[in-house]
Amino acid sequence: MTTLLEVQGVSKRFGGIVANEAISLSVPEGGIIGLIGPNGSGKTTLFNAIVGYYPIDAGSIRFEEREITRLRVPQIARLGLLRTFQQTRIYGLMDCVQNMLISTPHSHQGLWHMLAHCPREDRDKAEALLEFAGLYSKRHLLAGDLSFGQQKLLEFAMALMNEPKLLLLDEPTAGINPTLINGIIERLQRVNERLGITLLVIEHNMSVIMNLAQELHCLSRGRLLASGTPEQIRTDQRVIDAYLGVQ
Amino acid sequence: MNRAPVYEYLLITGIGVAALLIPWLLPNFITQFTFLWVMVVFALTWDLLGGQMGYNSFGNVLFFGIGAYACAVVQRDSGLDYFTALALGLLCAALLSTAVSALLGAGVLGMRGHYFAICTLGLGVAAGEIAGGWEYLGAGSGMVTPQYPGGIGERDLFYYFLSLTITGTGFFTLRRLYQGRFGLAINAIRDDEDKAEAMGLHTTRYKTVAWCVAAFFLALTGGAVGNLIGFIDPRDVAFSGATFGVWMILMAILGGKGTIWGPVLGAAVFHLTQELFWNFLFGWQRVALGALIVLIVVFFPQGILGWVRETWPQRFGQHVDTDRQGGEETR
Structure with missing residues (x-):
């Protein structure tokens, strides 16, 4: 599989607060990739950095092997890299x-x-x-x-x-009636298979993301903590510690 | 977008026929009706940005004034006969005003909300001060437009139909724009500009075109009004923010922002009450007008049409959820 999105060493600070620190990850074409992490770990900041909403302090972002780090939000959207919002915007x-x-x-x-x-x-x-x-x-x-x-x-x-070619979804099941969540998962899979849209999904609901994604990236305190298959992430001691608050 | 209902065509035809007959039915009021058409253009062009796009401009009178001066200068300096000079003047006015709006728009339309409002307010005031100090434009004593070559009655009739033509063209242009993708795009910008950008809309381009359209029709009106009044004062006619500039906003809000008929209705109601106040409350007309403004804002914040629409949404082709299931999805 070819790489659709390549994030390399992306850092973003707000004053003294480090929201993203040297994060590198890649999204293969046609995949469903999950992004997890405790609250405040920098997931949405990374989304905002990728779509051009926040100018990043260091690093580079490449989409279809094209440098998009300095492009503005609408320009990136027109290339086929789209995001949805955590607080829905219609x-x-x-x-x-x-x-x-x-x-x-x-x-x-x-x-x-x-x-x-x-x-x-x-x-x-x-x-x-x-x-x-x-x-x-x-x-x-x-x-x-x-x-x-x-x-x-x-x-x-x-x-x-x-x-879009790549769709970034910020918590697609948050605030949704639990009985409808299965419908959403099924729709995301159909979109991925039939329309060939690559998905990068932020999700807090572990059963959803473990079923959906082929590969997961876990952020904690602005750093990339672990990457791997859902099975690897589930058993990774660092991830468990991050979620349970072990220092 | 939605196909226009039959009664809208009937309404347009009715107003059109009445407009053509008014000079003969109500010959004593022809100047008042000429100004009514001018007011309709004011309200419609303000609503294009303020209502449909969510950009409250306090400086649209700038384009009106540019139009008035540009037309008058061409009439004064071209040396052509009256009607050719007027036609050329109106054309130059429209082109200059559109060009200015395009140039300003690139910078000013990048601001949002209050910042945009204050900035446009400044533009209008500054333009009045510049015109008031510029010898080429007659400075503080203003400009006198050329004498009409014919009788008073003929002159009134000519400017009545000129204003009517400008208003009609403006109305149908805007109506057509609102029915297509352009209308959807500026409505989207009004509802959530960040979302529109995130979806890849060419927001700057849409905003600039909207302002250019408003400037185009305001400039034509400015050219006509300058000749109608016969005298262009920099602060009281051309760039009169306190009268025309404020009225534009009032009329659009009174009738109902964000609709095509709201500003038309608002202009008619406003113009009528204003004339009545002048006739029956002379000396207190400004006070009465001020009181009316307060009443409008307190009791009809959505405007007349907005209020009607909220009360009977179905009449406006809007659908209301009758079987709301508390957020359940129905398949």
């Missing part, structure tokens, strides 16, 4: 279909494209993806009126509409 005063229609890929858009109507195919695709996310019956509701779990599904569908 366009609250627009309905679900409109949320989907404006999430089409923006890489080849010229001025004329901006002023045009949305083509029929976009609308069909939006409805198909909303059905996939289980939101078809809610498609004409304002996104801001949906429940938190539904907004999370909508944000996921919007990300798929954008046809």
Whole structure:
């Protein structure tokens, strides 16, 4: 498998606080990779660094062998590297279909494209993806009126509409009704297999991430603590200590 | 986006027919109606940024003033006959204003929220001061636009239809833009600009185009109003932040931000009440206007149309969840 995303020696400090310290990891094309770690270990900071939201202090980030360290957020998104937010972000005063229609890929858009109507195919695709996310019956509701779990599904569908190559998911099952979590796992796997979208997932729910990911990276206090298969991580004494708070 | 309902076409036709007949039905009020169309452009162009895109501009009057001066300068210096000079003047006004908005937009539109509002406020005030000190533009004593070659009645009729044309073109341009991807994009920027950027939207490009469209129509209106009033004062006509500049915002908010009909309705209601205040409360008209503003903000923070929409959402093609299952997903 070729490497899709290559993170090398990335460091990020906020004043005196070290959020990420020389983190290196790689994401192979077509894989599902998990990122775990106790609260405050720097997982979301790493996501923000990868998508260009935080300028990093040291290190380099390469996507499809292209240096993206200095690119801005929308430029990186247009390359096909997308993230979802831990606190869901949707366009609250627009309905679900409109949320989907404006999430089409923006890489080849010229001025004329901006002023045009949305083509029929976009609308069909939006409805198909909303059905996939289980939101078809809610498609004409304002996104801001949906429940938190539904907004999370909508944000996921919007990300798929954008046809990313790599999707970074920040806690996809947090705040979701436990009975629906299996549905989410199944959808993530289908997206990975059928659409060929590589996934990098932050997740606190261990049973979810152990079932989903082929490879895990564990962060603690801003450092990469351990990497390996779910089985290796599960039995790694350093990981257990980090979670249980042993110094 | 959503297909327009039949009554919207009926409404447009009705207003269009009435607008064409007004000069003959209500000949005494023709100037008031000319200004009504001007007010509609003010409200619509302000709402393009303030309502649809979530960028509250306090300096849109800048483009109006640039338009008024540019048109008047071309009319004064071109040496052409009245109508050719006016046409050329309006064209130059629109192009100059659009160019200025594109240049300013690259910097100013990078700011958000209050910072953008304060910055645009500064731009409008500064423009008035510059115009008031610039000899080429008549400095503090302003500019007088050329005499219309014809009778007063003909002049009124000409400027009535000129304003109507500008307003109509502006209305349909915006309506068309809001129905397509452009409308979705600026709404997305309003709802969550960080998310829009994270999804790869060309946010800067969309924002700049929106401001350019507003500037284009404001400049045309500025050119027309300068000639209609016959005199361009730098601070009281062209860059009059305290009147036109504030009214734009009021009318859009009164009618309902973020809709196409809200600003139209707001402009009509505002213009009517303002004329009534001038007629029946003379001397107190500004006080009455101030009181009205307070009442609007307290009782109709969403504007007239916003209030109607909240009360009867289904009438506006909006769907309401009738079988809400407390966050359950329905398959």
